[in-house]
Amino acid sequence: MAGDGTIFGAMLQEFDEAARILNLEPGIWKILTSPRRQIIVSCPVQMDSGEIEVFTGYRVQYNIALGPAKGGIRYHPDVSLDEIRALAAWMTWKCAVAQIPFGGAKGGVVCDPTSLSRRELEALTRRYVAEIIDAIGPEKDIPAPDVNTNDQIMAWVMDTYSMHVGQTTTGVVTGKPVELGGSKGRREATGRGVMIVTLEAARHLGIEVNGATVAVQGFGNVGSVSADLLAEAGAKIVAVADHKGGVFNPRGLDVAKMIAYARDCRTVDGFPGGEPLTNEELFRLDVDILIPAALENQITLENACDIRAKIITEGANGPTTPDAHKQLHERGIFVIPDILANCGGVTASYFEWVQDRHGYFWEEREVNERLEAKMRQAFDAVLQTGLTYAVDMRTAAYICAINRVATVTKMRGMYA
Numbered sequence: 001m002a003g004d005g006t007i008f009g010a011m012l013q014e015f016d017e018a019a020r021i022l023n024l025e026p027g028i029w030k031i032l033t034s035p036r037r038q039i040i041v042s043c044p045v046q047m048d049s050g051e052i053e054v055f056t057g058y059r060v061q062y063n064i065a066l067g068p069a070k071g072g073i074r075y076h077p078d079v080s081l082d083e084i085r086a087l088a089a090w091m092t093w094k095c096a097v098a099q100i101p102f103g104g105a106k107g108g109v110v111c112d113p114t115s116l117s118r119r120e121l122e123a124l125t126r127r128y129v130a131e132i133i134d135a136i137g138p139e140k141d142i143p144a145p146d147v148n149t150n151d152q153i154m155a156w157v158m159d160t161y162s163m164h165v166g167q168t169t170t171g172v173v174t175g176k177p178v179e180l181g182g183s184k185g186r187r188e189a190t191g192r193g194v195m196i197v198t199l200e201a202a203r204h205l206g207i208e209v210n211g212a213t214v215a216v217q218g219f220g221n222v223g224s225v226s227a228d229l230l231a232e233a234g235a236k237i238v239a240v241a242d243h244k245g246g247v248f249n250p251r252g253l254d255v256a257k258m259i260a261y262a263r264d265c266r267t268v269d270g271f272p273g274g275e276p277l278t279n280e281e282l283f284r285l286d287v288d289i290l291i292p293a294a295l296e297n298q299i300t301l302e303n304a305c306d307i308r309a310k311i312i313t314e315g316a317n318g319p320t321t322p323d324a325h326k327q328l329h330e331r332g333i334f335v336i337p338d339i340l341a342n343c344g345g346v347t348a349s350y351f352e353w354v355q356d357r358h359g360y361f362w363e364e365r366e367v368n369e370r371l372e373a374k375m376r377q378a379f380d381a382v383l384q385t386g387l388t389y390a391v392d393m394r395t396a397a398y399i400c401a402i403n404r405v406a407t408v409t410k411m412r413g414m415y416a
């Protein structure tokens with residue numbers, strides 16, 4: 001239910017707002033707010049100690065009107081069906097906003113990957129894939145990396161699926177190593193997209209990026225690349241925080257050194273190039289640009305009033321609660337919503353899937369150029385929709401997405 005305190009409820013609240021403006025037919029409304037398929041699996045794994053642990057895994061295929069389902073796999077102790085369902089719905093709207101021919105899905109396993117050995121992680125991944133094997137495939141549902149999963153884990157996904165079907169099937173998963181059918185530029189694509197839309201927003205608002213101050217929450221794949229590319233574009237990264245703590249330096253942090261530090265220490269906490277900083281303090285900083293790139297529900301009614309940034313680019317999925325978003329919008333803060341801001345990752349995943357199917361691979365320059373064109377096109381379409389309907393960027397992005405998915409749903413008709 002919309003607004004019931006769940007993550008899926010928050011997604012529905014955002015959806016309903018746009019659907020009302022569009023005057024969406026009740027039947028289509030029902031279809032688009034119902035997850036198509038939700039799978040729960042148990043994955044037994046023999047641990048290094050010899051004991052057997054059983055891990056719970058999920059895969060939700062939310063909607064496949066536009067094409068095969070697409071969405072990442074998350075490993076985290078707090079993974080729940082509610083969270084995965086919401087993330088699968090957001091993938092549906094994101095693919096529609098990005099104008100790529102995919103539906104939306106998401107997967108997750110309840111585990112703490114930092115406490116697992118490499119062998120245990122591989123065994124868990126292979127068992128999880130074996131449990132959902134009938135539901136995935138290059139024409140059905142194509143996983144990708146998300147929080148705490150990476151290209152090595154995607155290689156195990158690809159190998160497990162390939163062993164089951166008896167042939168190497170690179171197109172079953174994206175975000176693979178480049179040597180194994182991955183795409184150049186995919187690893188950086190989400191952060192690159194975040195950088196591109198942030199520059200577009202700054203241009204629209206008349207903010208000079210050169211010297212603009214930036215705070216980033218989360219320094220994994222999305223946060224670190226966003227910080228690195230924004231610094232390259234001339235912005236000054238003054239604060240970064242992750243699950244352990246953060247650092248602040250008003251003169252600017254050395255992002256390249258911080259990436260090396262985070263690789264070795266698995267956190268930015270203790271980085272010697274600045275003063276210690278908490279996540280709470282990061283949101284209160286007087287910066288031009290704020291990039292939440294960690295998890296859901298980080299910007300709430302409790303801290304939204306302290307935010308002073310002019311632009312918020314949602315690198316993470318669902319970092320802002322609907323009530324907090326309303327408050328930010330009323331205060332004139334320009335929020336680039338998740339389903340637009342971080343769609344660079346799935347766009348490059350689409351490029352990877354296309355290359356795998358052709359067996360012909362592009363140079364990084366070509367990937368980056370195509371990505372930039374797609375991101376700008378998506379940003380412009382959402383901005384224009386926002387101006388036409390006189391709504392914020394999030395509602396505008398939902399209007400674009402719902403329009404596209406509703407149109408093809410009606411074209412396809414009802415199979416019964």
Ligand code: NAD
Pocket residue numbers: 145146147148149190217218219220221222223241242243244279293294295296315316317342343345346
């Ligand atoms: P990651 O695992 O590489 O990094 C996650 C980062 O968040 C780490 O720095 C971690 O320390 C930090 N973090 C975790 N819990 C935190 C907390 N409670 N407080 C502060 N920081 C915390 O994950 P990622 O791939 O960078 O994904 C980050 C977000 O971006 C997620 O919401 C994900 O769904 C979204 N996203 C990722 C991609 C992608 O291509 N990887 C694409 C689109 C959206």
